[in-house]
Structure formats: structure tokens, C-alpha cells
Amino acid sequence: MEIKLPANPMTRRWLGLAPSVIIIFVFMVLPILLLAVYSFKPADSYGGVEPGFSLDAWTQLFFDRDLDDTLIFDPVYLQIIWRSIVLAAIGTTLSFLVGFPVAWYIVQQKKETRDILLLLVTIPFWTNLLVRAYSWILILGKNGMIEQPLLALGIIDDSLELMYGNLAISVGLVYSYIPLMILPIYASLEKLDFGLIEAGHDLYADRFTVIRQIVIPLCAPGIVAGCILVFVLSLGDFISPSVLGGGKKMMLSNLIQFQFSSARNWPFGGALTMLLLILVGIGSWFYIKASRKVEAMEK
């Protein structure tokens, strides 16, 4: 053995950490900072930015510049941001309503069954989001699996137009991120002391009272963690609105992508990205607080 590790533990540490930390710092932290700077620059109409300082990108969020250079309040972008928040909230609520009973069911199974069901919940998360969103076109689309039988039976005689709207986007969001709702809720339900539920039943509480007053408060950190994960990911989701929304109903990430492609307004795209990062940052902060509580429960 000719090679030797450096004797100094500090040198050794930095050698080990350097590749990962430097790569992520240079190709992720710096670019985000650069984008923040770009949001205060004038736009170059060929893409990129021009030197100088400008607040145009940020005012564009709220105002439209008229021909005579006066600013007119224009909510078109705020509407897209608001729609993203509303759709993410709908997706999160539906995921919770669908996912909570599933987590509750899984936790009551035997160890082997639980492992298999958890694997089944996890698999979709690791498979291609694009393919999964596309598969819904076959279900919801014109002459899809839902319309075909209804048309054949004569219940409807025209397309239901299920695709390319808020409904399809919400379905896509739930489908994409529901594993991330179920897994944290499952994790906190697993820690639950089932003796407390027995106690509730012994005191003649009915099933819903038990769930509402014992189960939900005790696994609140898991629920909060799941809701934030789904909300944050839905808010930044690009695939559901562009595949199932048909690109007509934009969400924040489509608007951002549009600024860097066809619209060629990088400063405005930068400002929108900063806004998204701020929203996600707030969400992550709450997430970390919630997951600390889950950890505290484990102890």
C-alpha cells in the first residue's frame, strides 16, 4: 500500500467533503444567487440580461407598463401564482383525505403485509412522473377509459372535457405526490400507543371521536409533515399542469419555464423563481419543525 491518507484529521475531512460540497455549492448555490442578481437587471430580448440595475422584473409581477410608461395594476401574474397556491392546497387536501385512511389501514396490518403495502405505496414515487401523468390522459382524455363506457351506454353523448383544466391538474398532483403524504403519516401512526385508543373505546367514545380526539392530535406532526411535503412539491410542479393542463392553465413553474424559453425574459423568470423559493422556504421551515416533533416522539 503506497497511498496514504493525510494524517491531519481536518485535512482528511475537507478532502472527503470537498467534491460533494464544492459541486453542489458551485452548480446550485451560486446559480441561485446569480438568478437573484439577474432579477434586478434589465432583460436582454435575446435571453440573458443586460448590465445595469432595474426593478422592472419585480414591478412586472403587479403592474403592466402602458405605452406612455405609466404603471397599471395588472393581476394576470398574481392570478397564476394564486392559482398555483389554490391547486396545491386542493391537491394537498385531497391527498390527506385519501391518504390518511390508507395509512391507518396499513398500520393495522401484520409486519409482512405492512412491508409489502408500504413498498406498493413507495414504488410510484420512484417511477417516472411524466409517464404517470401521461397515463391519466388515457383515463381522462377524449374517448378515454372514463368516457368510452359512458358514450357506449348512451349516458353521455359528447365528450366530458375532463382533460386540460383544473380538475385534471388536481388529479395529477394527488397522483404524483400522495406517497409523500402517506409515508410520514404512517411513520407517526406506527409510534402511536394503541392502548390510548382502547382507553377511548372503554370510555364509550365512538370511532370518529377516537380518531378526531386521540389519533389525529397524536400524529399531528406526521400529518403536518406530509401536508407540507405535498404542498411544497405541488406548488413547484411542472409536469401535471403541462401534460394534464395542456399548457393552457399555467402554474408558477410553467410561467417560470416560459420566461426562460419563448418569452426570453430572464429577469422576470428570476423574480418568479425567487418568489417560489421564498414560498418553499417558508414551507420547509415548518416541515423541519414538524419533523423535529416526530423525532422527539420517537425518544
Next chain:
Amino acid sequence: MASNIGRASSDTNKGKIPWLKLWACIFFVYLYGPIAVLIGFSFNDNRIAQVWTEFSTKWYTKAFSNEAIQNAIINSLIVASVATVASTLFATMAALVLSKGKFRGQNISLGIISLPLLVPEIATAVATLSFFAAINLPLGLSSIIIAHIVFCIPFAFMPIRARLAGMDDTLQEAGRDLYANDIQVLWYVILPQLKPGIFAGAILAFIISIDDFIISLMVAGAGATTLPLYIYGMIRLGVSPEINAVSTVLFLISLTLVGIYWFISKQNEGTSYAH
């Protein structure tokens, strides 16, 4: 322990809520139904993708003899392989350091390594694009590879770190008592024990890379189309049996890899050292 005792008695309550079982069944049908429909229609003879006529594998033959699809597959494999090897190597080095003792800068390093998990993909995508433009890096396979290494590192890192956390120091001490130097301890004691974790990390990195769409969309130049980018291009033209066939293949690749990952982590559980 209390919860285990509680669970045993709660089993007696199980029968009381039959709707719960029904709900779970419906959920799993919902989760896998659309994929099943996709796979089913990929074997449909009819040109109109959603009208079943008869079983056929012709769309697979057709899709895979398409040169553009072949190139997209090759590109995806090149990117995923390079990104997996690089990110797994870097993540292993970082995990080895971060799991030993406490030192200044540990938390911030951990924070930076986890960052790609927190930042929304679209933000990473456009920031990376701006950065590449600023440093005049031409867009192509190499720009995709760099971007992929960045977000693969935390995914490779997680299972390796988990494996290290479950490892026992006794064997390393035994090695040192037998006058093995640090390199020998690393090579003959730590790495063999760590192998399942490294392998699991590499699989996660590969899955994440081969499935990536948004970041690749922004940093791929002309001619550097990966498979998800090609599928996206086809979807924009509408439903077609070729998309069904190619999507099925991509789905099965991920499924196989997740299966292997699951198998490894099951074994890890079996051999990990109890604390």
C-alpha cells in the same frame, strides 16, 4: 413496547371497519390502474391508442427501430451511468467523513448536501441554465451530466450514511490492533461492510437520473435529447401507441431498479448491527 402490546389488542378491532379495507383496495387500484391501462394499450394492435382490437407487440418493434428513440435511450444511459458513478463516489467520501465524530462545519456541509432535495426542480433548472450561460458552457450531454451529478449526490448519500450509522466500530478497532494502516482499514474493513449501502445509493442515483425531466429539459442542448425529453415531445403531439410502448419500458426499468433496491435494503436490515 407499549405500542406493540396495544397493537396486538387493536387487531381485535380490525373487523369493525370494513370500509377501511375497501378504501385501501380502491386506493391501490387508483395508484396502479392508470399504469396498468398504459401497459395494456402498449400491446394494442390498433393505431388509435384507446380502442382495443388485438394483442400485438408491433409498437415496441416500431418504437425501438426508430433512430431518434435509440439515440435518446443511449443518451439517457450515458448520462445516468456517468452521473451515478461520480455522485456515488463523492457521496461515499462525504458520508465517510460526516459519520466520524463531530466537527465544525459538519452541519453546514450536511445542509449543502441535502439542498438539492429541498429546492424545487424548476428553480434548479432555470438557475443552472442561467449559470451555464454565464460561464459560456455549451449545452449538451456534458451540461446535463453536471446538472445530474448535483441532484444525484443527496440520493446516493442517504442510504450510504444510513448504512454507516448502523455499522459497528469493533471490526475497525480489531483491524488497527492488527497494525492495519488507515488505507487498509478503509479498504479491507469499512468498504466491504459498506458495500450494500453504496450499491443502494448508486441505484437511487441511477433511478433519479434516468427519470429526470425538468432539469434536463432546461439544460439539454439540441441533439442531447434524453428518453424523458423525447417522450415529452411525443406527448405534446397527442396520445399514440408508440408513447405507450416507450413509457412502459421506462416504467419497467424504474420498477426493476426499485425492486433491487428494496431487496438490498431488506438484506441490510437483516445484517445491520443492533444497537
